[in-house]
Amino acid sequence: MPLPKKPVIIVTGIPILGRDGKASDRVKFRRVIFLQQLGFSFGDRESLNLRYYDNDYHYNNSIMVSQLTKSSLQIANLEKLERIRHTCAHVMAMAVQVLFPETKVTIGPTTDTGFYYDFARQQPFTPEDLTKITKQMRLIIKANLPIIREEVDRDEIKAEIEQLEESYKLEILDSIPQGATITRYYIGSPDGGRLPDVGEKLKDALPEPSLIKPVKIPKSVSWWDLCAGPHVNYTGEINHQAFALESVAGAYWRGDETKAQLQRIYGTAWETPEQLEAYLQQKAEAKRRDHRRLGKELKLFSIQEDAGGGLVFWHPRGATMRYIIEDYWRKAHLDAGYELLYTPHVANLELWKTSGHFDFYRENMFDSMDIEEQAYQIKPMNCPFHVLAYQNDLHSYRELPLRFAELGTVYRYERSGVLHGLMRVRGFTQDDAHIFCLPAQIATEIVGVLNLTEKILSDFGFKDYEVNLSTRPDKSVGTDEGWELATQALVEALNNKGWEYIEDHGGGAFYGPKIDIKIKDAIGRTWQCSTIQVDFNLPERFDMEYVAADGSRQRPIMIHRAIFGSLERFYGILIENYAGDFPLWLAPIQIRLLPVSEEQREYAESVAANLKQAGYRVELDRTGERLGKQIRNAELEKIPVVAVVGQREVEHQTLSIRTRQQGDLGAMSLVELQENLDNAIANKANV
RNA sequence: GCUCUCGUGGCUUAGUGGCAAAGCACCUCCUUGGUAAGGAGGAGAUCACGGGUUCAAAUCCCGUCGAGAGCUCCA
Numbered sequence: 001m002p003l004p005k006k007p008v009i010i011v012t013g014i015p016i017l018g019r020d021g022k023a024s025d026r027v028k029f030r031r032v033i034f035l036q037q038l039g040f041s042f043g044d045r046e047s048l049n050l051r052y053y054d055n056d057y058h059y060n061n062s063i064m065v066s067q068l069t070k071s072s073l074q075i076a077n078l079e080k081l082e083r084i085r086h087t088c089a090h091v092m093a094m095a096v097q098v099l100f101p102e103t104k105v106t107i108g109p110t111t112d113t114g115f116y117y118d119f120a121r122q123q124p125f126t127p128e129d130l131t132k133i134t135k136q137m138r139l140i141i142k143a144n145l146p147i148i149r150e151e152v153d154r155d156e157i158k159a160e161i162e163q164l165e166e167s168y169k170l171e172i173l174d175s176i177p178q179g180a181t182i183t184r185y186y187i188g189s190p191d192g193g194r195l196p197d198v199g200e201k202l203k204d205a206l207p208e209p210s211l212i213k214p215v216k217i218p219k220s221v222s223w224w225d226l227c228a229g230p231h232v233n234y235t236g237e238i239n240h241q242a243f244a245l246e247s248v249a250g251a252y253w254r255g256d257e258t259k260a261q262l263q264r265i266y267g268t269a270w271e272t273p274e275q276l277e278a279y280l281q282q283k284a285e286a287k288r289r290d291h292r293r294l295g296k297e298l299k300l301f302s303i304q305e306d307a308g309g310g311l312v313f314w315h316p317r318g319a320t321m322r323y324i325i326e327d328y329w330r331k332a333h334l335d336a337g338y339e340l341l342y343t344p345h346v347a348n349l350e351l352w353k354t355s356g357h358f359d360f361y362r363e364n365m366f367d368s369m370d371i372e373e374q375a376y377q378i379k380p381m382n383c384p385f386h387v388l389a390y391q392n393d394l395h396s397y398r399e400l401p402l403r404f405a406e407l408g409t410v411y412r413y414e415r416s417g418v419l420h421g422l423m424r425v426r427g428f429t430q431d432d433a434h435i436f437c438l439p440a441q442i443a444t445e446i447v448g449v450l451n452l453t454e455k456i457l458s459d460f461g462f463k464d465y466e467v468n469l470s471t472r473p474d475k476s477v478g479t480d481e482g483w484e485l486a487t488q489a490l491v492e493a494l495n496n497k498g499w500e501y502i503e504d505h506g507g508g509a510f511y512g513p514k515i516d517i518k519i520k521d522a523i524g525r526t527w528q529c530s531t532i533q534v535d536f537n538l539p540e541r542f543d544m545e546y547v548a549a550d551g552s553r554q555r556p557i558m559i560h561r562a563i564f565g566s567l568e569r570f571y572g573i574l575i576e577n578y579a580g581d582f583p584l585w586l587a588p589i590q591i592r593l594l595p596v597s598e599e600q601r602e603y604a605e606s607v608a609a610n611l612k613q614a615g616y617r618v619e620l621d622r623t624g625e626r627l628g629k630q631i632r633n634a635e636l637e638k639i640p641v642v643a644v645v646g647q648r649e650v651e652h653q654t655l656s657i658r659t660r661q662q663g664d665l666g667a668m669s670l671v672e673l674q675e676n677l678d679n680a681i682a683n684k685a686n687v
Numbered sequence: 688g689c690u691c692u693c694g695u696g697g698c699u700u701a702g703u704g705g706c707a708a709a710g711c712a713c714c715u716c717c718u719u720g721g722u723a724a725g726g727a728g729g730a731g732a733u734c735a736c737g738g739g740u741u742c743a744a745a746u747c748c749c750g751u752c753g754a755g756a757g758c759u760c761c762a
Contacts, residue, residue: 106761106762107761107762108761108762109760109761109762110760111760112760116760118761124690124691125691126691126692127692169762172761172762173762175761175762176762182762183762184762225762226762227762228762229762247691247692247756247757248690248691248692248756248757249690249691249756249757249758250689250690250691250757250758251690251757251758252689252690252758254761255758255759255760255761261689261690261758262690262758263690263691264690264757264758266757292755296698297698303754305735305752305753305754309753309754415688415689416688416753417688417689417757417758418758419754420755594721594722596719596720596721597719597720597721598719599719624719625720625724625725626718626719626720626721626724626725627720627721627722628720628721628722628723628724628725629723629724629725630722630723631721631722631723632722632723632724633723633724634723635723636723642722644721644722646720646721647721648721656721656722658722663722664722
C-alpha cells in the first residue's frame with residue numbers, strides 16, 4: 001500500500017547508513033515518526049519504519065517519501081536533534097575525561113531518545129559521578145566552545161592516538177576502510193591544549209573520587225574524538241536544561257561478550273526542557289503501568305524466589321482472568337474452524353533431533369532428563385507434537401486444511417539476566433496452531449489467520465498494527481518455486497486484507513517466509529505478539545504426506561501461527577495497556593457489593609447470590625468497615641463496579657451504583673444494572 | 688552469564704558501627720457509619736544466607752543466593 005498522498009513530515013528518527021555513508025543492501029529498520037498532514041497536531045502522528053539508502057527515504061520499497069521530506073524544515077530539525085544528541089555524547093566524554101583522566105574513550109552513538117558513550121575505566125561510575133559529570137557538561141555547554149571538523153591523515157592521527165594511549169580508538173581507526181575520509185571533531189579550538197591543565201595534573205595523582213569537582217573550562221582548551229559526525233557548531237547549541245544522564249550499565253566492546261566489558265553511560269537529550277519533561281513523563285507513565293508492580297498490587301500473579309526465576313504462579317484473581325482469556329481463545333478458534341489439541345510436556349529427545357531443534361535451538365533448551373536410559377526433553381516448542389498428531393492418520397487431500405490449535409505450555413532456558421516479569425520467562429504458554437494445507441490453500445489460509453488475528457487483537461482493545469513481511473534469507477531450505485509461491489501468498493493475503501506492511505527483505509526464517517504483527521498500546525509503545533510462518537522444513541524432516549487426487553503421496557505445507565505469542569507476555573501487555581483497569585469482560589472481580597451497615601447484610605447476600613447465579617463475578621465486602629473505606633479499597637483494587645446497599649436500597653429494592661470510570665451513578669434496579677453490565681461485557685468495554 | 692544498584696515483619700519503606708522503627712495489611716475491642724482512609728489496643732523481623740573485621744555489625748569487608756537496570760543502535 002502506498003503512503004497516503006498527503007504531505008509527510010518526519011519529525012524524529014534517523015536513517016542508519018553504512019560505514020561508507022551509503023546504505024548497504026540490508027539496512028536496519030529505524031522507527032521514523034511522521035505527521036500525515038501539515039497542521040495535524042502531534043497527537044495525530046503515526047509511526048512507520050522507513051529505510052534510507054541511495055540518498056532517499058524508502059517506504060515499503062517504493063520511493064514515495066523523498067520529495068516530500070528532503071527540503072522540509074522538520075527534516076532539518078530532525079537532523080539537528082540528532083546532531084545535538086551526538087554532540088552531547090561528545091560533551092559527556094569530554095566531561096568524563098576532564099574529571100576522570102584515566103578513562104579511555106570508545107564509541108558514543110545516538111539512540112531513539114538520546115545517546116550513550118562507552119568508557120573503559122577500572123573504577124565503576126557511581127550515581128554521584130553522574131551528577132558531577134552532568135555539572136561538568138553544563139560548564140562545557142556554557143563555555144559555548146566551537147566544534148570543529150577536521151579531515152585527517154591516517155598515519156598522523158594514528159600517531160596522535162598512540163601517544164594518548166587510547167587503545168580502543170586505535171582499534172576503531174584500524175577498522176575504517178582504506179581510502180575512506182577520516183575525520184575528527186574538536187570541542188574547543190584545535191590550537192588549545194587537549195584538556196584543561198588540571199586534567200593533566202589529575203592524571204599524575206588521582207584524588208579520591210569524592211573530591212573531584214567540575215572544572216571550569218577555559219576557552220583555550222580543546223578535546224577531540226575520532227568521529228564521522230555530524231555535530232552542532234557550538235556546545236552552546238545544547239540546551240543545558242534539556243539533557244539528563246540516566247543510568248550506567250555494562251556493555252561489551254563491539255557488543256561481543258568475549259571482549260572487554262565497558263561502562264556505558266546513557267543520557268537523553270532534547271531541544272527544549274519541555275521536550276525533556278515530556279519524555280520523562282512518558283517514562284514515569286510506563287513505570288506507573290509496570291505489570292510487575294500492578295501484578296503484585298492487584299494480586300494477579302507472583303514469581304517465587306523459592307521456585308526459581310521465570311516461573312509464574314497465577315493467584316486466584318489473575319487465574320480468573322487467564323481462564324477468561326483462554327476460554328475466549330478456545331471459542332474463537334473453534335468458531336474459526338480449528339480443532340483443539342492437548343499434548344504432553346515432555347517427550348523423547350529423538351523427536352527434537354528429527355525436528356532439528358536440537359541442532360538449531362539447543363542453547364534455549366533445558367537439559368534432557370534420563371528416563372529408563374532414554375533421554376527425555378521438556379518441550380521448548382509444540383510443533384513436533386502437532387506433526388505427530390497429524391501423522392497418526394493417513395490424510396486425504398480432501399481433509400486439508402487441518403487446523404490444530406493448542407494452548408501449549410513450553411519451557412525454554414533463558415539466561416537469568418534477561419528474565420523480566422511476565423514478559424520474558426522460562427515457562428510459558430503459546431497460543432500455538434499449525435495449519436496443514438495444500439500449496440494452493442496457503443493464501444486463503446493466511447487470510448483466515450489474519451482475520452482471526454484482527455478479531456482477537458481488537459477484542460482485547462488493540463486496533464493499531466504494524467505489519468512486517470519477512471522474505472527469504474541467504475541461508476534457507478526449500479525450493480525457489482516454494483519460496484516464491486509462499487511469499488506471493490503472504491503478499492496476496494496482506495493486500496486482500498488491505499493492510500500496509502513493511503517488507504524486511506531477507507529477514508525470514510531459514511524454513512520459510514513470515515508475517516509479524518506488532519500491536520500498539522495505550523501509550524504508543526509497540527509489542528510484537530502475532531506471527532505467521534510458512535514452513536517447508538518440518539514437513540520434509542518428518543516426511544509428512546497426504547494422498548493426492550491421483551493417489552500419489554504429496555507433502556503438505558505447514559503454517560505455524562500464534563496470535564498472543566506467549567499468553568504470559570500478552571497478559572503482561574494487557575496489564576500495562578489498561579494500567580490494571582481491565583474492561584468489564586476481563587476484570588477478575590466485576591462487582592463488589594458494599595453494605596452500609598450490618599443491617600443490610602442479608603439483602604446484600606441475596607443480591608450477591610442472584611448476580612453470581614446470573615454469571616457475574618461478584619464479591620461482598622464483609623470487612624465491616626465504613627462505606628468510605630470500603631469504596632477506597634474497591635478503587636485501589638480497581639474493581640470496575642461497586643454497588644452500595646444501605647437502608648434506602650433495601651426499602652426500594654435497588655442498588656446504588658458507582659463505577660470506576662464514571663463515579664456515582666445513583667440508584668438502579670437489579671435488572672437495570674444487569675442490562676448495563678451485559679452491554680459493557682458484549683462491547684468488551686469499560687463501564 | 689557479565690557490569691552496576693539493591694535484599695530490613697505479609698507489603699511499602701526509614702535506619703548506614705551503639706536498645707530494630709513507621710505506615711499499610713492482619714487479630715481483638717469500641718463505633719452501625721451513605722460514595723477514596725472512624726478510634727483504641729495487640730501480635731508479627733535470626734535485618735536474604737554463610738564467613739570475616741570490631742568491645743559492639745542490619746550498617747564495614749569477602750563469598751553465595753535472589754531481584755532490578757543494562758549488555759540491539761558502532762569512528
